[in-house]
Amino acid sequence: MSKRVGTEASFAIADAAILADVDVVAAYPITPQTHIVEHLSEVVADGELNAEFICVESEHSAMSACLGSAAAGARTFTATAGQGLELMHEVLYIASSMRLPIVMAVSNRALSGPLNVWGDHSDVMATRDCGWIQYFTENAQEVFDLSLCAFKIAEDPNVLFPVMVHMDGFNVSHVVEPLEMLEKDDIGDFIPPMNFPHPLDPNKPVTMGAFAPPVLYTECRKSQEEALRPSKQTIIKVWNEFGERFGRQYKPVETYKTEDADTLLIAIGSFTETATVAVDTLRAKGEKVGLVRMRLWRPFPFDELRDAVKDAEKLIVFDRCISYGGPGGPLCSEIKSALYGSKEQKPVVNFIGGLGGRDITPEQFEQMFSRGREIIDNNLDIQYETIGVRE
Amino acid sequence: MAKKDFEMTWKDITVGCIIHEPGSAAQYKTGDWRSQVPVWDKAKCVKCGRCFGFCPEPCIVQDEEGYYEADLYWCKGCGICAHECPKGAITIEQEEK
Ligand code: SF4
Ligand code: SF4
Numbered sequence: 001m002s003k004r005v006g007t008e009a010s011f012a013i014a015d016a017a018i019l020a021d022v023d024v025v026a027a028y029p030i031t032p033q034t035h036i037v038e039h040l041s042e043v044v045a046d047g048e049l050n051a052e053f054i055c056v057e058s059e060h061s062a063m064s065a066c067l068g069s070a071a072a073g074a075r076t077f078t079a080t081a082g083q084g085l086e087l088m089h090e091v092l093y094i095a096s097s098m099r100l101p102i103v104m105a106v107s108n109r110a111l112s113g114p115l116n117v118w119g120d121h122s123d124v125m126a127t128r129d130c131g132w133i134q135y136f137t138e139n140a141q142e143v144f145d146l147s148l149c150a151f152k153i154a155e156d157p158n159v160l161f162p163v164m165v166h167m168d169g170f171n172v173s174h175v176v177e178p179l180e181m182l183e184k185d186d187i188g189d190f191i192p193p194m195n196f197p198h199p200l201d202p203n204k205p206v207t208m209g210a211f212a213p214p215v216l217y218t219e220c221r222k223s224q225e226e227a228l229r230p231s232k233q234t235i236i237k238v239w240n241e242f243g244e245r246f247g248r249q250y251k252p253v254e255t256y257k258t259e260d261a262d263t264l265l266i267a268i269g270s271f272t273e274t275a276t277v278a279v280d281t282l283r284a285k286g287e288k289v290g291l292v293r294m295r296l297w298r299p300f301p302f303d304e305l306r307d308a309v310k311d312a313e314k315l316i317v318f319d320r321c322i323s324y325g326g327p328g329g330p331l332c333s334e335i336k337s338a339l340y341g342s343k344e345q346k347p348v349v350n351f352i353g354g355l356g357g358r359d360i361t362p363e364q365f366e367q368m369f370s371r372g373r374e375i376i377d378n379n380l381d382i383q384y385e386t387i388g389v390r391e
Numbered sequence: 392m393a394k395k396d397f398e399m400t401w402k403d404i405t406v407g408c409i410i411h412e413p414g415s416a417a418q419y420k421t422g423d424w425r426s427q428v429p430v431w432d433k434a435k436c437v438k439c440g441r442c443f444g445f446c447p448e449p450c451i452v453q454d455e456e457g458y459y460e461a462d463l464y465w466c467k468g469c470g471i472c473a474h475e476c477p478k479g480a481i482t483i484e485q486e487e488k
Binding site: 097098099100160197198205206207208209210212213215216218219220222223226227 | 403
């Protein structure tokens with residue numbers, strides 16, 4: 001029977017990994033992800049989880065150990081944040097190209113310098129193109145549910161890709177919240193045993209991670225891309241099955257009060273919860289505004305996004321990351337390219353804020369709506385504006 | 392191997408680019424890399440086997456008389472054998488192709 005408990009989101013993720021009965025955890029502690037692996041190392045040490053906990057000397061080694069473990073057919077979990085994710089960077093690409101179903105929780109954190117351990121999306125966005133399935137969660141319940149789903153998605157024979165489950169550092173990771181905790185009996189056969197098709201086996205030797213000269217590299221890249229794109233169908237299928245079995249439904253793009261809205265705010269991560277307060281306030285004043293919450297980040301949900309914004313006239317995108325010297329925030333760039341040239345193309349303004357753990361209040365979201373509409377209505381040539389910065 | 396590298400389309404690439412045939416590295420013609428070639432002088436050779444042991448490929452084979460020579464399908468012309476030979480029995484020469 002599922003039970004309602006109060007717990008920190010980080011512990012909830014660790015509990016999801018325990019429920020999924022992971023075989024190997026290779027991780028290095030880094031704020032704000034430490035509680036996840038700390039909890040896992042405790043349950044392994046206490047004999048509550050029959051798994052190998054590999055203490056490594058860096059995140060580069062953590063991901064490298066995960067490669068070996070997943071390649072051997074073991075269900076593999078790790079977690080990291082900020083600088084740690086960047087230190088893993090080159091190995092992330094190897095995990096996805098080798099199609100290893102590793103699950104990793106990321107407590108999104110700002111990047112140095114200056115040194116900052118608090119939340120924003122600089123770390124995620126730098127790993128955007130590493131070939132992993134990536135999605136965002138907004139609270140402890142979501143991160144628990146969607147971490148469980150991550151194992152099922154990653155290991156599906158039609159997918160076989162590593163999955164990153166993102167949650168905002170501190171704003172989600174360290175918050176104690178009530179949530180519906182599933183138990184072993186509830187899960188049943190939701191996550192079937194790991195059945196990696198070609199595990200390393202001395203009796204049936206294979207070569208993994210070979211090299212591809214120019215004559216083959218393009219074909220390898222294309223085959224990877226052609227496999228990642230349709231994984232969206234399996235992701236949706238798994239989320240639907242989760243919804244049917246456990247009553248909580250997740251979608252690649254979720255909407256809040258978007259019916260009849262002329263202006264939509266698009267955001268990703270936990271700040272969308274704050275944005276709903278702004279939407280409620282403005283709606284109470286009769287303003288036709290709504291919110292689009294991006295959940296699936298890779299593969300990018302083009303159709304779902306276009307569908308979510310089709311009836312709106314103006315779009316305002318909020319980013320928690322700067323693309324230095326670029327077009328603004330990475331989320332906004334993606335939204336613009338997803339809509340450019342489609343029949344849903346419409347004016348888009350970008351706000352950047354919530355960097356390095358700075359809060360964004362409901363009032364600031366209201367400001368984004370009014371200032372955003374002002375920029376669009378007056379055709380102002382502004383690439384993006386920073387919200388909440390002292391000028 | 393059914394298809395040559397240059398005939399393979401992206402649909403022929405296995406999941407994770409895994410190579411299912413063990414020992415397939417032997418098919419890779421590293422001899423293509425070579426611009427120089429080792430030449431043995433049997434008169435100087437004492438059959439110590441040092442070149443055989445040091446060849447990184449390893450592509451040095453022994454003939455019926457016990458002398459050594461390189462299998463040019465794999466020999467990369469790296470010159471390690473010549474460097475290691477205690478008798479100076481191997482010279483590295485420019486290869487005419
Ligand atoms: S040149 Fe290098 S590869 Fe060729 S036989 Fe000598 S050691 Fe081996
Ligand atoms: S190292 Fe020199 S002497 Fe020894 S076997 Fe090889 S060629 Fe002959």
